Amino acid sequence: MNTMSFIRCKKRGDKKYYYEVENKWVNGKVRQKVIKYLGTSPFKHRRREVNDFEAYLIAETIMKHTPSREGVLEVLKSMGIPIPMELKGMVKSVALEYDLLKKTTYLVVK
Incomplete structure (x- = not known):
């Protein structure tokens, strides 16, 4: 199955961190897999x-x-x-x- 990646923003305190992630099905549940860390400026x-x-x-x-x-x-x-x-x-x-x-x-x- 083909999936698309997308950019996700995580807030930790007052900072934002960006990741390129994709969704995958694992044991009947959707899990996000981080493909690449993009830093504080994506x-x-x-x-x-x-x-x-x-x-x-x-x-x-x-x-x-x-x-x-x-x-x-x-x-x-x-x-x-x-x-x-x-x-x-x-x-x-x-x-x-x-x-x-x-x-x-x-x-x-x-």
Whole structure:
């Protein structure tokens, strides 16, 4: 069974810690498995490899339409890159990077 990961925020005292987690069924109950610790700022150096079509969709949305934060976040959500509600205000920039050596395109969310 295929599952999607998502970002979870845990509060400890007055600090917030972010984790990339996914839900799994264990003994008839849902358990969260931590995939990666993201630190206190989940978008610090957040990169994701995207294919050519996804890069085209992001670039078209940013270049053709009025680039509003909500519009860009909706495109990311439709591509399977959801941004949790409590983090939407933290997104400052979205960029496409092309690595010439690896010949791959990355989406960077900061």
